[in-house]
Amino acid sequence: MLRSGNERRQKAAPSSWKLLVFSVGGRRLAVKTDEVAGVSQWKESTPVPSETPFVSAVMRKDETVLPVFDLAGLLRVSVRGDDRLCLTAKHPRGPMAICIDGEMPVLQTLDPAAIRPCQGEAFDALGSFTSGLDDVPIIALSKLGSSDQT
Secondary structure, eight states, X not given: XXXXXXXXXXXXXXXXXXXXXXXXXXXXXXXXXXXXEEEEEOOOOEEOOOOSTTEEEEEEETTEXXXXXXXXXXXXXXXXXXXXXXXXXXXXXXXXXXXXXXXXXXXXXXXGGGOBOOOSOSSOEEEEXXXXXXXXXXXXXXXXXXXXXX
16 A cells, blocks of 8 residues: 655654663762763863863873763762763764763663653753662753853
């Protein structure tokens, strides 16, 4: 049977969200794995002048210089652990480094029905979910560093 060209096809909703759960200052957070380029050991950053909110340093990763987004500063916490980690975010303006706690991040698959709206955060969130006793917000990494962050 032929279908007309005007008939719209429905896209299947994703059956699950793949998340990376990590912590900053002891606070558990999550991001979608398709927004993450990798996790590695943290290397020292170099302060630079910047007008972008919470971006005031850069760090070298291999042959690339990455802007550093201060997520801990945005959350008003301090990164924990002596062996801090670097989450490299895929951002529309290019890769970005984020310093996270030394506790190893965990991959988690989540049913979309478990995601609730999330409000009142200092960052754009895609929603949140409950893990144990924690309410874990899902950060929209692509929105970090936008001019409306305060």
